[in-house]
Amino acid sequence: xxxxxxxxxxxxxxxxxxxxxxxxxxxxxxxxxxxxxxxxxxxxxxxxxxxxxxxxxxxxxxxxxxxxxxxxxxxxxxxxxxxxxxxxxxxxxxxxxxxxxxxxxxxxxxxxxxxxxxxxxxxxxxxxxxxxxxxxxxxxxxxxxxxxxxxxxxxxxxxxxxxxxxxxxxxxxxxxxxxxxxxxxxxxxxxxxxxxxxxxxxxxxxxxxxxxxxxxxxxxxxxxxxxxxx
Amino acid sequence: xxxxxxxxxxxxxxxxxxxxxxxxxxxxxxxxxxxxxxxxxxxxxxxxxxxxxxxxxxxxxxxxxxxxxxxxxxxxxxxxxxxxxxxxxxxxxxxxxxxxxxxxxxxxxxxxxxxxxxxxxxxxxxxxxxxxxxxxxxxxxxxxxxxxxxxxxxxxxxxxxxxxxxxxxxxxxxxxxxxxxxxxxxxxxxxxxxxxxxxxxxxxxxxxxxxxxxxxxxxxxxxxxxxxxxxxxxxxxxxxxxxxxxxxxxxxxxxxxxxxxxxxxxxxxxxxxxxxxxxxxxxxxxxxxxxxxxxxxxxxxxxxxxxxxxxxxxxxxxxxxxxxxxxxxxxxxxxxxxxxxxxxxxxxxxxxxxxxxxxxxxxxxxxxxxxxxxxxxxxxxxxxxxxxxxxxxxxxxxxxxxxxxxxxxxxxxxxxxxxxxxxxxxx
Numbered sequence: 001x002x003x004x005x006x007x008x009x010x011x012x013x014x015x016x017x018x019x020x021x022x023x024x025x026x027x028x029x030x031x032x033x034x035x036x037x038x039x040x041x042x043x044x045x046x047x048x049x050x051x052x053x054x055x056x057x058x059x060x061x062x063x064x065x066x067x068x069x070x071x072x073x074x075x076x077x078x079x080x081x082x083x084x085x086x087x088x089x090x091x092x093x094x095x096x097x098x099x100x101x102x103x104x105x106x107x108x109x110x111x112x113x114x115x116x117x118x119x120x121x122x123x124x125x126x127x128x129x130x131x132x133x134x135x136x137x138x139x140x141x142x143x144x145x146x147x148x149x150x151x152x153x154x155x156x157x158x159x160x161x162x163x164x165x166x167x168x169x170x171x172x173x174x175x176x177x178x179x180x181x182x183x184x185x186x187x188x189x190x191x192x193x194x195x196x197x198x199x200x201x202x203x204x205x206x207x208x209x210x211x212x213x214x215x216x217x218x219x220x221x222x223x224x225x226x227x228x229x230x
Numbered sequence: 231x232x233x234x235x236x237x238x239x240x241x242x243x244x245x246x247x248x249x250x251x252x253x254x255x256x257x258x259x260x261x262x263x264x265x266x267x268x269x270x271x272x273x274x275x276x277x278x279x280x281x282x283x284x285x286x287x288x289x290x291x292x293x294x295x296x297x298x299x300x301x302x303x304x305x306x307x308x309x310x311x312x313x314x315x316x317x318x319x320x321x322x323x324x325x326x327x328x329x330x331x332x333x334x335x336x337x338x339x340x341x342x343x344x345x346x347x348x349x350x351x352x353x354x355x356x357x358x359x360x361x362x363x364x365x366x367x368x369x370x371x372x373x374x375x376x377x378x379x380x381x382x383x384x385x386x387x388x389x390x391x392x393x394x395x396x397x398x399x400x401x402x403x404x405x406x407x408x409x410x411x412x413x414x415x416x417x418x419x420x421x422x423x424x425x426x427x428x429x430x431x432x433x434x435x436x437x438x439x440x441x442x443x444x445x446x447x448x449x450x451x452x453x454x455x456x457x458x459x460x461x462x463x464x465x466x467x468x469x470x471x472x473x474x475x476x477x478x479x480x481x482x483x484x485x486x487x488x489x490x491x492x493x494x495x496x497x498x499x500x501x502x503x504x505x506x507x508x509x510x511x512x513x514x515x516x517x518x519x520x521x522x523x524x525x526x527x528x529x530x531x532x533x534x535x536x537x538x539x540x541x542x543x544x545x546x547x548x549x550x551x552x553x554x555x556x557x558x559x560x561x562x563x564x565x566x567x568x569x570x571x572x573x574x575x576x577x578x579x580x581x582x583x584x585x586x587x588x589x590x591x592x593x594x595x596x597x598x599x600x601x602x603x604x605x606x607x608x609x610x611x612x613x614x615x616x617x618x619x620x621x622x623x624x625x626x627x628x629x630x631x632x633x634x635x636x637x638x639x640x641x642x643x644x645x646x647x648x649x650x651x652x653x654x655x656x657x
Binding site for chain 1: 260395397420627628632636639641648649
């Protein structure tokens with residue numbers, strides 16, 4: 001069977017089934033792979049590629065065609081290898097099935113038989129999703145990420161506030177205790193004025209605040225251990 | 231902070247006997263100590279002022295000095311700067327009298343009125359190369375003041391580099407203290423490592439010599455007799471080069487960028503460096519590395535070369551470069567400690583305060599960068615060098631921390647040179 005007879009038979013076969021013939025430029029198949037495609041069809045959203053093999057003299061030749069067809073699956077939804085029925089003994093059907101490539105056999109009378117159905121490529125479905133949806137999904141994903149981050153920051157801040165609030169409560173209680181003790185001692189000694197005087201006398205500017213060089217100074221600990229075993 | 235003894239939180243007291251100034255005062259002064267010049271005036275007993283003031287004072291210190299000053303030729307002789315080189319001679323009676331007076335002046339100025347006051351916890355800081363008799367003398371002075379005024383509860387003395395490390399909050403570091411006459415390199419790891427101290431017989435005064443030579447070269451030889459003027463010139467124009475050879479090459483090529491006219495404040499004198507602006511780099515480099523061949527011609531003309539000097543059992547190196555001195559000091563410490571010491575090098579003292587004009591950025595550098603470059607050239611990496619914050623106050627601050635933190639029962643021991651001498655017992 002000649003190449004042109006095989007091609008014409010296949011065209012007729014697919015068109016009869018409602019497939020639309022595509023020209024190469026209508027697909028996204030890279031230039032270097034186009035030489036391994038003989039026919040391209042569209043069935044609804046699916047793109048089908050067919051490689052026509054006119055003669056298989058050696059098993060290797062079939063393998064070469066199969067390899068190229070497998071690579072094509074990256075860019076189309078279904079891939080067929082089509083050849084004459086007489087080459088059937090040279091074809092390893094299991095190899096085709098496992099690679100998801102379909103087989104069409106054409107006899108001398110022009111009958112076409114789908115000997116092995118191709119396995120549709122799942123990820124191709126994603127390519128069919130309109131770009132704007134993908135963009136929106138991406139933006140939504142980013143927004144969710146952002147919200148998650150803000151949420152975890154807020155949780156951290158709330159934790160910190162809780163700690164501060166508990167420290168404030170503790171300090172408040174201590175102040176109340178000290179106030180009570182101070183009042184009791186003052187009253188028990190019966191010399192309120194005198195104590196007030198002495199509090200005044202030891203007042204120090206910024207008494208509650210330590211100078212910067214004393215704050216968080218590791219030497220305070222080092223020096224306070226002097227004499228307690230070197 | 232709860233460990234800070236409430237009494238010492240009020241009555242810790244610090245004294246920094248610097249070469250030029252005496253910084254002193256209690257913890258309640260906050261961030262900055264009181265400062266008076268570390269000097270005393272011995273008045274002429276025949277002067278009118280002396281008679282007017284009641285003839286009571288043998289030595290005058292603090293802000294009263296100008297009242298007694300007279301325009302006399304023997305002024306220099308009567309004005310005593312006891313700590314010019316960080317060390318006072320044992321028999322220099324007048325210098326010790328000045329130290330007694332400034333110490334008393336400070337303590338009495340801040341004597342509290344509270345009834346609970348039983349005396350200050352005083353930490354005094356002196357040069358790390360100060361001999362033992364200076365410690366004994368200072369203890370004696372405080373004992374005497376306490377006997378007269380009951381104002382010192384306990385006294386201790388620490389070396390100034392340790393006080394710097396404390397104020398900088400670094401427990402393991404190398405402190406480089408560069409003053410007027412010498413530079414001390416002191417490794418510290420919780421304690422000063424005294425056996426590792428390296429001293430250079432080189433300080434701010436040596437940079438003055440090279441500044442004076444430059445003035446001569448520029449044709450202003452008549453001005454070099456004025457020490458203060460030379461110092462002002464040095465401070466105004468001196469630059470530290472990242473690399474001296476490259477900086478000189480740059481200075482000779484980009485003359486405009488280094489053009490300098492120095493005006494002496496309050497006078498009409500102007501020093502125009504013309505095309506010789508590159509000489510500015512010679513001043514800063516001399517502090518760090520005087521062994522560069524460029525200085526050879528100055529020594530040949532009679533400029534004093536920093537010499538090795540032996541005082542007691544200590545050698546003061548003259549020509550050793552600053553990075554070499556740090557390495558020499560660090561190598562005298564245990565090997566495991568050495569990387570940690572290199573990681574914190576603190577530069578303290580006026581001799582490290584050099585400006586970097588923005589237009590010369592990269593050619594001129596600050597002292598910390600210079601040290602880092604020099605250390606890297608010698609194969610020491612991971613070096614962190616910093617300049618002290620508020621260098622004027624850091625020793626006093628370290629003294630206050632020491633007064634606050636060291637336990638009262640840690641008593642003075644001459645072997646470890648640390649601890650309190652208790653002067654008045656608690657009632």
